[in-house]
Amino acid sequence: MRGYFFKRTLELIPIxxxxxxxxxxxxxxxxxxPLLQMRMQNPRAFAQDPERLIELRAYYHLDDPLIVxxxxxxxxxxxxxxxxxxxxxxxxxxxxxxxxxxxxxLTVTAWIIGLVLALPIGIYSAVKKYSVFDYSTTIFAxxxxxxxxxxxxxxxxxxxxxxxxxLPISGIETYGLQGFWTVFLxxxxxxxxxxxxxxxxxxxxxxxxxxxxxxxxLDQDYIRTAYAKGARENRxxxxxxxxxxxxxxxxxxxxxxxxxxxxxxxxxxxxxWPGMGRLMYQAVLASDYNLAINCLMFLAIITLxxxxxxxxxxxxxxxxxxxxxxxxxx
Amino acid sequence: MFRKKFDELxxxxxxxxxxxxxxxxxxxxxxxxxxxxxxxxISALIVFTFIGPLFVETTYDEMDFMAIFAPPLSENxxxxxxxxxxxVFVRIMYGxxxxxxxxxxxxxxxxxxxxxxxxxxxxxxxxxDKLLMRFVDIMLSIPMFPILLILSLVxxxxxxxxxxxxxxxxxxxxxxxxxGMTLSLRESEYVMASQTMGQSKLMIILKHILPNVIPxxxxxxxxxxxxxxxxxxxxxxxxxxxxxxxxxWGNMLQGAMTYILGTGTGQTPWWLTFFPGFFIFITVLNxxxxxxxxxxxLDPKFVSES
Numbered sequence: 001m002r003g004y005f006f007k008r009t010l011e012l013i014p015i016x017x018x019x020x021x022x023x024x025x026x027x028x029x030x031x032x033x034p035l036l037q038m039r040m041q042n043p044r045a046f047a048q049d050p051e052r053l054i055e056l057r058a059y060y061h062l063d064d065p066l067i068v069x070x071x072x073x074x075x076x077x078x079x080x081x082x083x084x085x086x087x088x089x090x091x092x093x094x095x096x097x098x099x100x101x102x103x104x105x106l107t108v109t110a111w112i113i114g115l116v117l118a119l120p121i122g123i124y125s126a127v128k129k130y131s132v133f134d135y136s137t138t139i140f141a142x143x144x145x146x147x148x149x150x151x152x153x154x155x156x157x158x159x160x161x162x163x164x165x166x167l168p169i170s171g172i173e174t175y176g177l178q179g180f181w182t183v184f185l186x187x188x189x190x191x192x193x194x195x196x197x198x199x200x201x202x203x204x205x206x207x208x209x210x211x212x213x214x215x216x217x218l219d220q221d222y223i224r225t226a227y228a229k230g231a232r233e234n235r236x237x238x239x240x241x242x243x244x245x246x247x248x249x250x251x252x253x254x255x256x257x258x259x260x261x262x263x264x265x266x267x268x269x270x271x272x273w274p275g276m277g278r279l280m281y282q283a284v285l286a287s288d289y290n291l292a293i294n295c296l297m298f299l300a301i302i303t304l305x306x307x308x309x310x311x312x313x314x315x316x317x318x319x320x321x322x323x324x325x326x327x328x329x330x
Numbered sequence: 331m332f333r334k335k336f337d338e339l340x341x342x343x344x345x346x347x348x349x350x351x352x353x354x355x356x357x358x359x360x361x362x363x364x365x366x367x368x369x370x371x372i373s374a375l376i377v378f379t380f381i382g383p384l385f386v387e388t389t390y391d392e393m394d395f396m397a398i399f400a401p402p403l404s405e406n407x408x409x410x411x412x413x414x415x416x417x418v419f420v421r422i423m424y425g426x427x428x429x430x431x432x433x434x435x436x437x438x439x440x441x442x443x444x445x446x447x448x449x450x451x452x453x454x455x456x457x458x459d460k461l462l463m464r465f466v467d468i469m470l471s472i473p474m475f476p477i478l479l480i481l482s483l484v485x486x487x488x489x490x491x492x493x494x495x496x497x498x499x500x501x502x503x504x505x506x507x508x509x510g511m512t513l514s515l516r517e518s519e520y521v522m523a524s525q526t527m528g529q530s531k532l533m534i535i536l537k538h539i540l541p542n543v544i545p546x547x548x549x550x551x552x553x554x555x556x557x558x559x560x561x562x563x564x565x566x567x568x569x570x571x572x573x574x575x576x577x578x579w580g581n582m583l584q585g586a587m588t589y590i591l592g593t594g595t596g597q598t599p600w601w602l603t604f605f606p607g608f609f610i611f612i613t614v615l616n617x618x619x620x621x622x623x624x625x626x627x628l629d630p631k632f633v634s635e636s
Contacts, residue, residue, distance in 0.1 A: 015467070015468055015471065018468055019468060019471060019472055022468075022472065023472070023477075026477065026480050026481065026484065027480065029484045030480060030483050030484055031483065031484070142615060142618055142619065142622075143615065145556075145618060146556065146611055146614040146615035146617075146618050147611055147614075148560055148563055148564065148567075148607055148610045148611060148614070149564075150563075150564060150567050150583070151563075151583060151603070151606075151607030151608075151610065151611065154583065154586070154587070154590060154603045154607065155603065155604065155607070157590060158590060158598065158600050158603060158604075162590070162591060162592070162598055163598065258473060261473070262473055262474060262475040262476070263475075265475055265476060265479075266475075266564055266567075266568070269568065280476055281479070281568065284476075284479055284480060284483060285569075292480070295476070296473065296476055296477070296480075299473035299476060300471065300472060300473055302473075303471045303472070303473055304471050307471060
């Protein structure tokens with residue numbers, strides 16, 4: 001097991017370099033350059049001294065070949081120097097560390113909401129196949145996967161924020177509040193809408209998956225055997241069926257982690273939630289290269305790690321799989 | 331004559347209703363009520379967005395200053411107007427045209443690309459297969475949505491570049507599916523038989539493998555279509571896709587965002603947000619219904635239980 005884990009982790013290293021290069025190249029292809037922004041902020045200084053521009057280009061190595069720039073950049077981030085945000089005028093690392101907890105709060109809450117809703121609904125609709133509940137679940141799942149998440153968010157804002165005025169609709173806290181519990185409650189209130197929207201959209205995907213996976217297991221001979229020997233339904237489902245059905249489900253749930261971060265980009269933007277996603281969106285809009293590239297790298301690393309997690313979980317939860325059988329993809 | 335009898339006999343044995351594969355597919359498809367409804371609604375939407383504008387007098391950028399923020403069902407404006415007096419109903423027609431073109435073209439092209447790469451990878455095997463699949467793995471581990479955002483900045487905004495961007499990141503799942511099927515088909519007896527008869531690789535792929543993967547490919551085209559429509563609308567909503575004044579369902583929502591808290595005169599123009607999103611939702615929902623019905627109908631192993 002440890003050998004497998006080690007091997008899979010080693011495999012990630014070349015992929016990390018390729019992805020980081022693609023991201024770096026893409027950001028370099030973005031229109032405009034860092035000096036353009038400097039020039040716009042201080043047009044007169046550059047107009048008086050055109051040679052300064054050439055000096056600065058050389059100073060920042062803007063005319064180096066792409067691969068040289070990439071290696072320089074790689075050296076910097078691997079030594080922990082993430083650069084400086086041109087938009088916020090503070091080091092990127094500092095900015096990231098202040099925003100990551102907010103994004104984690106949002107995504108983890110949404111993830112939990114998703115699981116808590118999807119598991120029982122999926123299991124129950126598989127057990128009561130073709131019942132009214134099952135049909136309603138199927139319809140709900142279709143609705144959920146077809147819903148544009150940002151529209152869902154906007155409608156939630158209009159209904160709960162503007163018309164009913166039950167919940168705050170933007171930001172993460174109200175300024176000027178005192179006391180731990182007041183601040184905590186206020187934060188929770190701000191969390192409700194974004195987390196629910198992000199979580200519920202995911203429920204639809206998972207419910208269908210859980211239902212299909214459990215139905216496949218319920219068709220197996222050993223389930224009939226379990227019933228035949230007189231085991232009660234609850235026991236058959238919980239002990240015999242679910243344990244096997246969980247294997248693909250766990251994998252999918254791990255593989256979906258990056259989707260939460262991706263989805264958070266839109267949801268955070270709609271709700272003005274000060275997290276990574278919104279930070280990245282603004283960085284891209286403002287051509288804040290250092291910030292955008294580091295946010296992207298963070299997301300890429302999350303994606304790679306959740307793929308690794310899914311692979312490892314798959315082997316861990318299913319003792320029948322021999323390690324040499326595990327093939328990538330498929 | 332003989333062949334027909336043989337077919338009947340075979341169907342009797344297998345317990346399937348009589349008819350060719352195509353007839354069976356049609357029969358199963360029409361049994362699937364939601365899929366039929368989906369097909370009807372999508373056709374209606376296509377007619378509505380492509381032919382509808384010919385029958386209305388206003389265009390998407392015509393402003394009616396006498397009716398700013400007119401609510402739905404008001405005079406001359408069935409679904410109301412926005413802050414410039416643009417007619418929401420007309421804009422939804424034109425916007426739907428853009429959204430559907432972007433969705434249909436990018437999903438078709440990305441499916442074809444995925445099909446070709448999948449066939450090559452699965453049939454050739456060996457080092458090519460390894461390289462291509464590793465490439466697919468890498469593409470799948472790139473955080474998709476943020477990259478779409480950056481790509482649409484790189485390529486500029488506009489219908490063509492949005493299609494390009496969505497296509498570039500839409501082919502990987504089809505590739506995997508097709509490759510998997512091709513791998514197993516390659517080992518089947520009839521493919522080996524034609525190989526021993528000296529059939530060329532290209533002919534084997536075209537005549538023996540392609541027809542078998544087509545059903546899967548059709549189903550994944552519908553999945554790609556719903557995905558492309560959702561992505562286009564998200565990108566346009568974030569201001570990276572189709573740019574105003576040309577409307578798309580996504581950028582109409584972006585425009586509505588400004589007035590979501592009210593217009594300053596105590597009015598909440600909910601219709602600006604509700605209708606464009608509702609049309610995206612209805613389109614994607616019915617594409618999904620259609621895809622589900624097609625999957626049931628095209629899969630010969632899946633015998634309808636109803």
